[in-house]
Amino acid sequence: xxDEHRPGLTGSPLDRADHIRQDDAALAEVQGSLRAxxxxxxxxxxxLDEMGALGWGxxxxxxxxxxxxxxxxxxxTPCFAPLDEEAPSAGQRAYEVWRHLAQLPPGQAAIYGTARxxxxxxxxxxxxxxxxxxxxxxxGGWQRTCGGCGAEQFPRIDPVVIMLAEHAGKAxxxxxxxxxxxxxxxxxxxxxxGESLEEAxxxxxxxxAGVEALSVRxxxxxxxxxxxxxxxxxxxxxADPEITLDPNELEDARWVDREQVRAAxxxxxxxxxxxxxxxxxxxxxxxxxxxxxx
Amino acid sequence: xxDEHRPGLTGSPLDRADHIRQDDAALAEVQGSLRAxxxxxxxxxxxLDEMGALGWGxxxxxxxxxxxxxxxxxxxTPCFAPLDEEAPSAGQRAYEVWRHLAQLPPGQAAIYGTARxxxxxxxxxxxxxxxxxxxxxxxGGWQRTCGGCGAEQFPRIDPVVIMLAEHAGKAxxxxxxxxxxxxxxxxxxxxxxGESLEEAxxxxxxxxAGVEALSVRxxxxxxxxxxxxxxxxxxxxxADPEITLDPNELEDARWVDREQVRAAxxxxxxxxxxxxxxxxxxxxxxxxxxxxxx
Numbered sequence: 369x370x371d372e373h374r375p376g377l378t379g380s381p382l383d384r385a386d387h388i389r390q391d392d393a394a395l396a397e398v399q400g401s402l403r404a405x406x407x408x409x410x411x412x413x414x415x416l417d418e419m420g421a422l423g424w425g426x427x428x429x430x431x432x433x434x435x436x437x438x439x440x441x442x443x444x445t446p447c448f449a450p451l452d453e454e455a456p457s458a459g460q461r462a463y464e465v466w467r468h469l470a471q472l473p474p475g476q477a478a479i480y481g482t483a484r485x486x487x488x489x490x491x492x493x494x495x496x497x498x499x500x501x502x503x504x505x506x507x508g509g510w511q512r513t514c515g516g517c518g519a520e521q522f523p524r525i526d527p528v529v530i531m532l533a534e535h536a537g538k539a540x541x542x543x544x545x546x547x548x549x550x551x552x553x554x555x556x557x558x559x560x561x562g563e564s565l566e567e568a569x570x571x572x573x574x575x576x577a578g579v580e581a582l583s584v585r586x587x588x589x590x591x592x593x594x595x596x597x598x599x600x601x602x603x604x605x606x607a608d609p610e611i612t613l614d615p616n617e618l619e620d621a622r623w624v625d626r627e628q629v630r631a632a633x634x635x636x637x638x639x640x641x642x643x644x645x646x647x648x649x650x651x652x653x654x655x656x657x658x659x660x661x662x
Numbered sequence: 663x664x665d666e667h668r669p670g671l672t673g674s675p676l677d678r679a680d681h682i683r684q685d686d687a688a689l690a691e692v693q694g695s696l697r698a699x700x701x702x703x704x705x706x707x708x709x710l711d712e713m714g715a716l717g718w719g720x721x722x723x724x725x726x727x728x729x730x731x732x733x734x735x736x737x738x739t740p741c742f743a744p745l746d747e748e749a750p751s752a753g754q755r756a757y758e759v760w761r762h763l764a765q766l767p768p769g770q771a772a773i774y775g776t777a778r779x780x781x782x783x784x785x786x787x788x789x790x791x792x793x794x795x796x797x798x799x800x801x802g803g804w805q806r807t808c809g810g811c812g813a814e815q816f817p818r819i820d821p822v823v824i825m826l827a828e829h830a831g832k833a834x835x836x837x838x839x840x841x842x843x844x845x846x847x848x849x850x851x852x853x854x855x856g857e858s859l860e861e862a863x864x865x866x867x868x869x870x871a872g873v874e875a876l877s878v879r880x881x882x883x884x885x886x887x888x889x890x891x892x893x894x895x896x897x898x899x900x901a902d903p904e905i906t907l908d909p910n911e912l913e914d915a916r917w918v919d920r921e922q923v924r925a926a927x928x929x930x931x932x933x934x935x936x937x938x939x940x941x942x943x944x945x946x947x948x949x950x951x952x953x954x955x956x
Contacts, residue, residue, distance in 0.1 A: 378858045380857070390910075478857075479856075485856050486856075489855065492813075494792065495790060495794035497789050498785070499788075500788075500789035500794045500796070501794075526819065527819055527892050559819055560804075560817060561780050561885060562772060562780075563674070564882070564883040564884055564892075566882075566883065575680055589860065591856050591857055591858060596855060598821050598853055
């Protein structure tokens with residue numbers, strides 16, 4: 369996949385340095401380093417500097433009541449993010465952060481996404497699912513351990529399939545009632561226990577739009593930390609284009625051709641719909657399908 | 663992908679019938695149906711019948727203290743599995759179930775895998791991660807809701823990458839000390855917050871074996887319900903074959919050619935290593951890479 373087709377929120381320049389997380393002494397040393405820097409956040413949102421880049425401060429800026437998450441090294445520089453465990457998770461209210469993501473260069477969006485994903489996970493896992501005991505942060509923020517039963521937990525990431533059904537030179541896009549007016553995207557859904565991602569694509573297309581996938585072709589993936597998904601984009605040819613909508617999932621779905629998709633991606637005011645923003649993998653998927661920019 | 667290359671634990675014949683899960687009255691009706699049947703389990707293991715197939719009984723066989731998980735319809739037949747919430751999770755002790763999986767036809771293994779994955783999830787999520795309150799099963803076993811804060815939870819599935827590095831006609835296989843003697847497999851690891859699956863492949867190859875991926879090609883996926891992963895198999899060419907082993911992760915890693923892989927897959931006693939069993943996607947991956955059977 370060319371750079372132009374690389375999904376948003378990927379391409380972090382940080383070395384995650386797993387060996388440091390595993391080693392309490394090494395972790396304390398990088399945390400105490402004068403080079404260490406702290407991501408500036410305004411609650412869950414990035415506090416951008418005057419150039420529209422991520423803002424960074426010194427570790428000393430971290431509130432005493434907060435924990436530190438070790439994001440990795442930017443070259444020689446250890447990077448951390450602050451965690452206020454007691455604040456609530458923002459859940460899926462992703463729209464609020466879109467204006468920040470639209471400003472950030474891709475690699476910086478990926479750094480923010482890593483911090484955001486970790487913060488969301490910690491806030492939703494303060495207690496142990498097995499015994500209800502309180503859990504304690506470990507390994508620089510990449511683990512939680514139950515103070516009761518000792519169970520270890522690692523960051524939760526939900527695999528999600530996002531896909532275009534394809535028929536006779538057209539692709540299927542749909543909209544949920546919560547979308548901005550006129551906005552259509554690829555259909556999507558969570559992978560369930562007992563199915564492959566290809567089976568999840570076929571099931572979701574059938575459930576939401578009543579179309580039967582003949583095959584499934586994987587294209588690309590993207591982390592989506594609102595609150596914690598891994599989006600996997602696919603294309604699935606279908607034999608019969610007749611749509612049977614599930615009104616609980618979708619407000620509308622329609623077949624669009626490559627010219628219409630290219631118009632939407634280039635924000636042509638004559639386009640029959642508006643597309644998701646460039647940092648969303650639905651955009652990457654539509655772009656790859658339409659052959660835009662190739 | 664041809665049938666021969668379809669990963670194990672996929673291809674369940676059941677219709678998951680999501681609309682029934684959402685509807686308490688419809689769910690009660692299928693549960694009360696005389697057609698309804700219950701998967702026979704011996705703790706977490708399938709109780710196979712005399713033909714080596716999954717054993718099924720009537721709903722009446724379900725212990726009163728247990729819950730019912732709605733697996734879906736096999737044709738007109740509603741299928742359920744029993745859940746003893748209070749028994750512990752088996753975690754990653756997958757080997758014990760291998761002899762059952764080796765016997766079951768693929769579609770039946772997929773039904774068992776769905777039940778097993780759901781059971782493992784319920785047992786590890788009896789309490790709410792946000793507030794520590796007790797959670798209650800809902801939607802036929804596809805949701806838990808906190809009795810304290812009302813938070814809704816859905817089955818957790820951990821995305822895992824499993825991959826072959828590739829160089830000059832050879833593939834990289836490795837072994838953990840817990841593997842059976844002589845057994846080698848593809849390298850693997852959990853996807854982390856803030857990375858795509860392609861980035862996870864590159865990171866894991868670098869961490870575990872010190873090799874740098876030039877690109878990543880997705881091949882296929884498989885659910886692995888021990889306790890709850892989605893395995894995504896990839897192939898990644900590398901520029902330099904020199905291995906730097908992480909001894910905490912791997913006991914050994916080595917480059918093998920297609921002939922050696924084919925010998926291992928066909929259980930040739932002269933093969934330089936033994937391969938994972940056919941129901942594991944590592945087998946599918948090695949087979950696809952070696953072109954065995956094509």
